[in-house]
Amino acid sequence: MKIIFDAPIPNTFGFSVKAACFAEYASVEELIELLRDDSLPRPFFHIGGGSNLLFTRDFPGTILHSGICFTEIAGDGVVRVGAGVVWDELCENLATEGLWGTENLSLIPGEAGAAAVQNIGAYGIEAGDLITEVECLDTETLELAVIPAEQCQYGYRASRFKGEWKGRYIVTAVRLQLSPDYSPRLTYGHVGDAVEARFGTLEDLTPMMLRETVIDIRHGKLPEPSEVGSAGSFFRNPFVSDECYAAVEAVAARDNLGPVPHFASPEGIKIPAAWLIEKCGWKGFCDGNVGVWKHQPLVLVNLTGKASPSEIISLEERIVSSVRDRFGIILSPEVEHV
Numbered sequence: 001m002k003i004i005f006d007a008p009i010p011n012t013f014g015f016s017v018k019a020a021c022f023a024e025y026a027s028v029e030e031l032i033e034l035l036r037d038d039s040l041p042r043p044f045f046h047i048g049g050g051s052n053l054l055f056t057r058d059f060p061g062t063i064l065h066s067g068i069c070f071t072e073i074a075g076d077g078v079v080r081v082g083a084g085v086v087w088d089e090l091c092e093n094l095a096t097e098g099l100w101g102t103e104n105l106s107l108i109p110g111e112a113g114a115a116a117v118q119n120i121g122a123y124g125i126e127a128g129d130l131i132t133e134v135e136c137l138d139t140e141t142l143e144l145a146v147i148p149a150e151q152c153q154y155g156y157r158a159s160r161f162k163g164e165w166k167g168r169y170i171v172t173a174v175r176l177q178l179s180p181d182y183s184p185r186l187t188y189g190h191v192g193d194a195v196e197a198r199f200g201t202l203e204d205l206t207p208m209m210l211r212e213t214v215i216d217i218r219h220g221k222l223p224e225p226s227e228v229g230s231a232g233s234f235f236r237n238p239f240v241s242d243e244c245y246a247a248v249e250a251v252a253a254r255d256n257l258g259p260v261p262h263f264a265s266p267e268g269i270k271i272p273a274a275w276l277i278e279k280c281g282w283k284g285f286c287d288g289n290v291g292v293w294k295h296q297p298l299v300l301v302n303l304t305g306k307a308s309p310s311e312i313i314s315l316e317e318r319i320v321s322s323v324r325d326r327f328g329i330i331l332s333p334e335v336e337h338v
């Protein structure tokens with residue numbers, strides 16, 4: 001177990017933020033010990049890789065981090081993974097094993113436990129599609145619970161762990177069902193075209209070929225985390241009513257913005273936030289230490305490495321206002337503000 005007082009908080013934005021205490025545990029027993037330890041500053045806040053968080057100020061309590069790192073792979077594609085395993089290392093491991101399921105989720109920053117909370121998703125698949133059960137510690141009773149995926153209410157970037165259960169459960173391990181059977185997912189956007197361009201075929205693919213393609217696509221669109229700080233997509237894609245969509249189309253027709261990209265779904269019509277932000281002129285915008293990524297305007301970046309959380313929040317507010325004023329849609333952040 002590692003306990004550090006007055007510690008920097010790991011975060012992919014590259015902000016210099018501190019916590020009164022940072023504690024990392026390597027087992028469920030150590031986690032229980034930490035939760036019982038009255039000498040640790042409260043409140044507790046659990047993080048994964050810090051890749052979806054915006055610490056708005058120094059944190060007065062204890063940041064918890066899982067160091068539970070094991071991966072068990074059974075022959076039939078049943079996988080059990082500790083919450084602290086780096087998500088992309090899991091993806092690489094499973095692709096190497098020839099198992100289908102996580103290859104399109106390659107290179108998403110963060111850890112397996114957070115993936116089950118955030119329901120991370122990319123290129124036509126979400127973690128919730130693969131998760132069968134989530135092993136958690138109930139912080140009220142300090143007992144372990146194994147929660148079936150059907151009870152986790154997985155939706156677009158949503159789960160019960162982020163909603164009514166927030167703060168109650170700490171994920172300790174995740175169980176997934178991968179597929180040994182040939183099942184490439186090629187239908188999202190230009191994934192199929194990118195596979196064909198890279199390998200000259202859409203047949204006899206392997207999970208590793210898909211993984212390599214997805215890594216290429218992401219490298220082209222998203223900032224390199226070691227070079228430019230960000231939290232990936234800063235905003236959620238909005239789901240709107242038919243009337244709201246018609247109003248956006250009217251604005252697009254009036255202002256010659258071209259066709260409005262949109263996707264029908266049970267939650268409403270999804271309009272890419274990236275399109276709305278780009279059409280408000282923000283793509284590639286820079287202001288001092290912060291900016292809007294030049295290849296993917298959903299991503300707000302710490303351009304100089306010296307940005308403060310307030311500079312990002314001020315940029316967020318300006319983007320939200322301009323999209324609201326032009327299109328009547330209020331964007332909500334995907335990144336959690338702490």
Ligand code: EPU
Pocket residue numbers: 121122123124189221222231232233234235236237261272273274275276278283295296297298334
């Ligand atoms: N678009 C633009 N301008 C751009 C980029 C995109 O107008 O510069 C529009 C286009 O219409 C494009 C559409 O947005 O077809 C969708 O773009 P993309 O495929 O890049 O996906 P996204 O909806 O912008 C989501 C996730 C990403 C994930 C991609 C791929 C959210 C909030 N973001 O982005 O997730 O990688 O799909 O599946 O849902 C993340 O969460 O950190 C993340 C990167």
